[in-house]
Amino acid sequence: MNNALEISGLKKVYKGGFTALKGIDLTVKQGDFFALLGPNGAGKSTTIGIITSLVNKTAGSVKVFGHDIDKELEQAKSYLGLVPQEFNFNQFETLLTILVNQAGYYGVERSLAFKRAEKYLKKLDLWDKRNDAGRMLSGGMKRRLMIARALMHEPQVLILDEPTAGVDIELRRSMWIFLRELNKQGITIILTTHYLEEAEMLCRNIAIIDSGVIVEDTDMKSLLSKLDQETIVFDIDSITTAPQLDEFTCRLIDDHTLEVDVKKSQLINDIFSQLNGQNINVRSMRNKSNRLEELFVSLVGSGQKVKQESK
Amino acid sequence: MSSKSNFIALKSILYKEINRFMRIWVQTLVPPAITISLYFVIFGELIGSRIGQMGGFDYMSFIVPGLIMMSVITNSYSNVASSFFSAKWQRNVEEMLVAPVPNWVIVAGYVGGGMARGMLVGTIVTLVSLLFVDIQIHNIWVIIATVSLTSATFALGGLINAIFAGSFDDISIIPTFILTPLTYLGGVFYSISLLPDFWQGVSHLNPIVYMVNAFRYGFLGISDVSLTLAFSVLAAFIITLYTIAMTLITKGIGLRS
Ligand SMILES: Nc1ncnc2c1ncn2[C@@H]1O[C@H](COP(=O)(O)OP(=O)(O)O)[C@@H](O)[C@H]1O
Numbered sequence: 001m002n003n004a005l006e007i008s009g010l011k012k013v014y015k016g017g018f019t020a021l022k023g024i025d026l027t028v029k030q031g032d033f034f035a036l037l038g039p040n041g042a043g044k045s046t047t048i049g050i051i052t053s054l055v056n057k058t059a060g061s062v063k064v065f066g067h068d069i070d071k072e073l074e075q076a077k078s079y080l081g082l083v084p085q086e087f088n089f090n091q092f093e094t095l096l097t098i099l100v101n102q103a104g105y106y107g108v109e110r111s112l113a114f115k116r117a118e119k120y121l122k123k124l125d126l127w128d129k130r131n132d133a134g135r136m137l138s139g140g141m142k143r144r145l146m147i148a149r150a151l152m153h154e155p156q157v158l159i160l161d162e163p164t165a166g167v168d169i170e171l172r173r174s175m176w177i178f179l180r181e182l183n184k185q186g187i188t189i190i191l192t193t194h195y196l197e198e199a200e201m202l203c204r205n206i207a208i209i210d211s212g213v214i215v216e217d218t219d220m221k222s223l224l225s226k227l228d229q230e231t232i233v234f235d236i237d238s239i240t241t242a243p244q245l246d247e248f249t250c251r252l253i254d255d256h257t258l259e260v261d262v263k264k265s266q267l268i269n270d271i272f273s274q275l276n277g278q279n280i281n282v283r284s285m286r287n288k289s290n291r292l293e294e295l296f297v298s299l300v301g302s303g304q305k306v307k308q309e310s311k
Numbered sequence: 312m313s314s315k316s317n318f319i320a321l322k323s324i325l326y327k328e329i330n331r332f333m334r335i336w337v338q339t340l341v342p343p344a345i346t347i348s349l350y351f352v353i354f355g356e357l358i359g360s361r362i363g364q365m366g367g368f369d370y371m372s373f374i375v376p377g378l379i380m381m382s383v384i385t386n387s388y389s390n391v392a393s394s395f396f397s398a399k400w401q402r403n404v405e406e407m408l409v410a411p412v413p414n415w416v417i418v419a420g421y422v423g424g425g426m427a428r429g430m431l432v433g434t435i436v437t438l439v440s441l442l443f444v445d446i447q448i449h450n451i452w453v454i455i456a457t458v459s460l461t462s463a464t465f466a467l468g469g470l471i472n473a474i475f476a477g478s479f480d481d482i483s484i485i486p487t488f489i490l491t492p493l494t495y496l497g498g499v500f501y502s503i504s505l506l507p508d509f510w511q512g513v514s515h516l517n518p519i520v521y522m523v524n525a526f527r528y529g530f531l532g533i534s535d536v537s538l539t540l541a542f543s544v545l546a547a548f549i550i551t552l553y554t555i556a557m558t559l560i561t562k563g564i565g566l567r568s
């Protein structure tokens with residue numbers, strides 16, 4: 001299978017010296033539904049900006065279907081459709097004009113562009129507004145207009161930068177359905193978000209970015225099972241061999257330290273009673289935290305916000 | 312990109328640009344018509360009749376070409392300057408930057424848009440002039456060549472201005488402090504042969520003198536400078552400004568962070 005996107009060693013230092021990307025590698029397969037998840041300021045938009053030629057990279061390479069943006073920029077661009085994070089259409093032009101011109105920039109004839117504009121405006125429930133100026137639209141409509149605009153040249157890869165930020169839950173749902181449908185038709189979708197739940201609902205593969213570093217790059221299932229468990233560290237009175245605990249995996253790190261993996265569904269009481277039964281005394285305990293888990297506390301936090309909004 | 316795609320992209324930019332100034336015609340097309348009428352009333356009817364002849368023609372006939380050229384210059388420049396800056400400001404310039412549009416197509420599209428406005432305004436102003444004065448034509452080809460090259464020169468200038476501009480103020484500074492003085496001192500209202508030698512020499516450093524005189528030659532058959540020199544100056548400006556504009560856009564100055 002082809003790779004829709006290959007990024008390697010991508011680095012970005014902004015004017016003024018701030019390093020937004022510290023050398024990231026990413027691969028997205030053709031047909032994938034891929035999430036780039038990370039908190040605000042992690043470097044998601046910077047990454048998308050470099051892929052779509054809106055930001056100059058400092059080092060590294062980007063290939064779109066094998067076409068390097070340094071050597072075959074126009075080829076690479078023609079595969080991509082971008083829905084940026086901020087509204088960036090002309091507020092004074094009508095929806096139809098915006099769409100038809102955008103298609104023109106990709107070499108789509110006007111007559112064909114009008115047909116496509118009609119198709120996507122209808123699909124995205126904007127057809128009634130086709131002769132209104134962009135500034136007349138509500139926030140959710142503006143977002144949908146940008147999705148329609150990104151599809152006008154029927155790209156192979158659709159990139160959406162936080163498409164559902166600030167969008168109400170009903171619209172978010174319908175956008176999810178629409179994106180799934182596009183993905184089924186074979187369009188590779190890359191989406192950035194800071195809602196874990198959104199990535200979970202939509203995506204097959206996921207990379208997590210934090211402070212310009214990819215901290216995890218895996219499929220959704222493995223990530224979720226990883227997330228479903230935590231590790232608890234027990235300080236114990238000296239023992240020599242690791243105890244056998246029913247239904248728990250444990251490791252003796254040194255003679256005073258025992259680590260036990262606990263699934264969210266399991267009870268810590270069970271560990272205590274089993275340790276008691278084997279005469280192992282616990283002096284203290286703590287959660288073993290790592291960067292990924294810490295990150296998730298914040299991401300799951302924002303995911304819960306999504307759920308609250310839906311009530 | 313195939314040349315066909317490039318052509319479609321170019322047409323789209325041109326369409327968008329022309330559509331923009333037509334949509335706001337009250338701001339773009341009406342003021343030049345009013346301005347030139349005022350010039351005719353003041354310089355033509357009131358003062359011009361006392362000035363007598365200039366360069367062998369009555370004063371009104373003498374200034375018409377310069378007045379037309381003045382409006383072409385201002386409008387070509389400000390069309391591209393405001394349109395491109397506003398595309399940066401609203402960020403819709405990104406629509407072009409993400410698409411496989413070669414940079415020369417972007418430059419050609421905006422310059423073409425500026426030329427379209429410059430020449431349309433030139434035509435309107437010419438038609439208004441006909442209400443006040445008979446216009447004779449000495450050489451139509453010189454007129455067409457001068458007006459297109461001048462318009463292209465200032466459209467490129469407006470584009471470069473917009474690339475560097477960080478605020479709306481930045482696109483009015485150059486027209487106010489450089490363009491307007493150069494135009495007024497560019498031989499629109501007088502023949503530079505009337506000036507003392509020193510100021511004649513200085514005037515030869517003003518590119519607008521060449522444009523106005525070549526243009527006037529097209530109508531009246533008289534010029535303070537040689538046509539060959541005038542067209543060489545225009546060509547040199549276009550090549551230089553085009554190269555600068557292309558370099559800036561390719562580097563992404565003011566466009567890509
Ligand atoms: N043009 C810029 N100049 C300087 N710093 C920037 C610029 N754009 C973004 N940054 C910084 O780079 C970091 C990453 O930003 P961004 O890629 O927008 O993050 P995200 O999209 O994940 O929220 C942030 O700390 C941001 O402040």
Ligand SMILES: [Mg+2]
Pocket residue numbers: 044045046085161162
């Ligand atoms: Mg962002």
